Amino acid sequence: MWSLSVVLNPLLFLLLFGYCPSVTIRPKEGWQVYSSAQDADGRCICTVVAPEQNLCSRDAKGRQLRQLLEKVQNMSQSIEVLNLRTQRDFQYIMRMESQIKGLRSKFRQIESDRKTLVNKNFQELKGKMESLQPLIPVLEQYKTDAKLISQFKEEIRNLSGVLMGIQEEMGAYDYEELQQRVLNLENRLRNCMSKLTCGKLMKITGPLTVKTSGTRFGAWMTDPQASPKNNRVWYMDSYTNNKIVKEYKSIADFVAGVESRTYNLPFKWAGTNHVVYNGSLYYNKMQSNIIVRYSFETGRVVTQRALELAGFHNVYPYTWGGFSDIDLMADELGLWAVYATNQNAGNIVISQLNPDTLQILNTWNTEYSKRNAGESFMICGTLYITNSHLTGAKVYYAYSTKTSTYEYTDIPFHNQYFHMSMLDYNARDRALYGWNNGHQVLFNVTLFHIIKTEDDS
Template identity: 90%
Template sequence: NEALEVNSVPYKFIVTIRPKEGWQVYSSAQDADGRCICTVVAPEQNLCSRDAKSRQLRQLLEKIQNMSQSIEVLNLRTQRDFQYVMKMESQMKGLRSKFRQIESNRRTLLTKNFQELKGKMNDLQPLIPVLEQYKTDATLISQFKEEIRNLSLVLTAIQEEIGAYDYEELQQRVLGLEGRLRNCMNKLTCGKLMKITGPITVKTSGTRFGAWMTDPQASPKNNKVWYMDSYTNNKIVREYKSVSDFVSGVESRTYNLPFHWAGTNHVVYNGSLYYNKYQSNIIVRYSFESGRVMTQRALESAGFHNVYPYTWGGFSDIDLMADELGLWAIYATNQNAGNIVISQLDPLTIQVLNTWNTEYSKRNAGESFMICGTLYITNSHLTGAKVYYSYSTKTSTYEYMDIPIHNQYFHMSMLDYNARDRALYGWNNGHQVLFNVTLFHIIKTDDES
C-alpha cells in the first residue's frame, strides 16, 4: 500500500454566488510534505452545450442567419427596383427625343409636345420613392458590412481561444478522463481527516438556521439539491435540479412533509429524507419518489427537544448523517451521562445495527460529522471553532485533534459530510457553504488481493 494525502475537492461544487460554467476540480493529491503532486480538472459532462463560448457562438450564428434573411429581402427588392430603373432609362430616352423635336419646331409642336412631356413626367413620378429607397438600402448595406466585420473579429478571437480542438473531440476526451479518474478514485480506501479548507459560499438565503444537502448515493448525473429552512415549525422541503438552479432560485418541486422536523441535522440518503420528528426521538424516513413516509422508529433512550442539543441549541439533539459506510445517528442518553452515542442504522428499517458510547459531552459539541466510520466533533459553533475530538467505530478508540475550521459568518448551525462529493456542507448564519477536506488515504494496488 502507498500512503498519500488526497485533497478531496468537491468536483461538482466549485461555485460562487454567481457561478460561471467552466472547468472544475475533481481531485488533487499531495505528498507527505504537503507538496502538490497533481490536480485533475475537467468540465462537467454537459459543459459543451452550456458554456459561455457555446452560447456566444450560438448567438452569433442566429445573428448572422437574421442578417442573411435581411440581405435576401434586400436583394429581391433590388431586383424589383432594377426593373423600374430600366423603365426610367427608356422614358428618359423618349424625353430626350421629344426635347429635340421641340427644339426643331417649337411653334407648331409646342402645345402637343408639352402635354406629352407632362404625361412622361407623371409616369416618372413613382420612380422618385424608388430612388429614395435605394439611398436607404445603401445605408443598410453599409451597416451590414460593418456588423459582419465586427462579428468576424469576435469569431476569430473565440476560435483562437478555443484552440485546435472542436467540442465533440473535447467532449470525448473529457468522458475518457472522467472514467479513468473514477477508476482511480475507487481505489481510495477510507481516510483520516487531516485538514479543512474553505469555505466556498454557494448562496445566501433563508434564516440563520437551516440545512441543505445532496444525496451521496445518487448517480453522477443526479445533482439535486434539497433545502430545509429553519430548525422548527416547518414542513416544506424545496427541491432543485442542480446547484446552478439552487443558486438561481429555480425550484423543481416542493414537498410538504406530514410532520414538522426538529433541528437542522437531516440527511438525504438513497432517495429518502431522514429527519427527527418534532418533540420526539422518532426518526422518520420519507421517500421523495412516493411522497410518503416509508418508516418511522423511535431511537431508544435518545434525548430530544433541547435535552442534549449542540452548543447552539435549536432542538439539535439527534443528528442524522451518512458516510462511506452507511447511515448514522448521533445523540445522547441519560444512561451515557449525556455523552455522545453513535449508532449505525439500517436505511430501510431504521433499526440500530450497532452502538458506540463516547466520553464527549453532547452539550459541549458545536457540530459533528462522520467520515469513513469516524465521528469528528467541533468544540464550538462560533468563531474559533476547530475539530477537537474524533472517535473511530472501527477501533472503538478516541483521539484529541486540532484542525481549524473557518467559521466565516460566525454561527454554524449545520455541518455534514457528503461522501460522493468528499465535501462538508454547512449552514453558516444564513449562508450555504462548502468546505474542502484533505484525507490521509491508503491506495489499493492492483496486485492486492
C-alpha cells in the same frame, strides 16, 4: 519565439491538467473549468478545462491557426536555404582549418630549429601564418552559427508538428465530441478517486460561499449515493415548525434560485441535522425521538422508527440549541445517528442504522458531552466533534468506531459567518456542507489515506 509561445499556450492548455477546491483556477479567455479533483494531501490531481462552444467551430481562430502554421512553414523554408549556404561556407572553412593546423605544426618545427633555415624562408612562412590567423575566430563563429541553425531547425520542426496536430484536432472534432471526450476523462478520474480508501481527517480548508439565503438556521445537502449525473440539491430552511423541502436540479440552479420541485413532508422536522441518502430523506420528527425515512421518488414516508432512549426537544442539543438532539449523517460506511442518552450521562452515543428499516446495527458510547459539542460529522466510521459553533471553533475530538477508541485533535476551520448550525460530510464530494448564519458554504477536507490496488485483499 516569445510571441509564438503566447499564441500557443491557450491552445495547449487543454492538454495539461493539474484543483482543487482550495485553489482557484482562472483559465484564459474563451476557456472554462469543466471538472477537477484532488488527492489525499489536498494537492490538485487534475483540472479539466474545455473551450467554450464558439472556440471549437471553424471560425476566425481556426483561420488564425492556419495562418500561423503557414508562417512557420515559410520560416522553415528560409532557414533551410540559410542552412545550405552556411554548410557550404562551413566546409570551406573546415578545409582552411586543416591548413592552419598544418602550418602551425611546420611553424613550431621552424621555431625549434630556425638556424638551419634561411631567414628569408622563415619570414615568408611566418607571413602566411599571420595572414591565416584572422580566420580562426571566423571559423569558430561559423561552428557556433551552424549549431544554432541546427537547433533552430529542430524547434521549427517540432513546432510545425504541434500546430498540425492541433489543426487536425480542431478539424476532426466539433464541440459535442470534444465535450464527450472530457466527460470520459471525468469518468476515469472518478474511477481513480474511488480507489482511495477511507482515511483520517488531517485538514479543513475553505469555506466556499455557495449562496446566502434563508434564516440563520437550516440545512442543505446532496445525495452521496447518487450517480455522477445526479447533482440534485435539497434545501430545508429553519430548525422547527417547517415541513417544506425545496429541490434543485443542480448547484447552478440552486444558486440561481430555480426550483425543480417542492415536497410537503407529512411531519415537521426538529433541528437541522437531516441527511439525504440513496434517494431518501432521513430526519427527526418534531418533539419526538422518531426517525422518519421519506422517499423522494414516491413522495411518502417509507419507514419511521423511534430511536430508543435518545433525548429530544432540547434535552441534549448541540451548543447552539435548536432542537439539535438527534444528528443523522452518512459516510463511506453507511447511515448513522448521533445523540445522547440519560444512561450515558448525556454523553454522545453513536449508532449505525440499517438504511431500509432504521434498525440499530451497532452502538458505541463516547465520553464527550453532547451539550459541549458544537457540531459533529462522520468520515470513514470516525466521528469528528467540534468544540463550538462560534468563531474559533475547531475539531477537538475524534472517536473511531473501528477501534472503539478516541483521541483529542486540533484541526481548525474558518467559521466565516460566526455561527454554524449545520456541518455534514458528503462522501461523494469529499466535502463538508455547512449552514453558516444564513450562508450555505462548502469546506474542503484533506484525508490521510492509501491507494487501494487490485492486489489488496
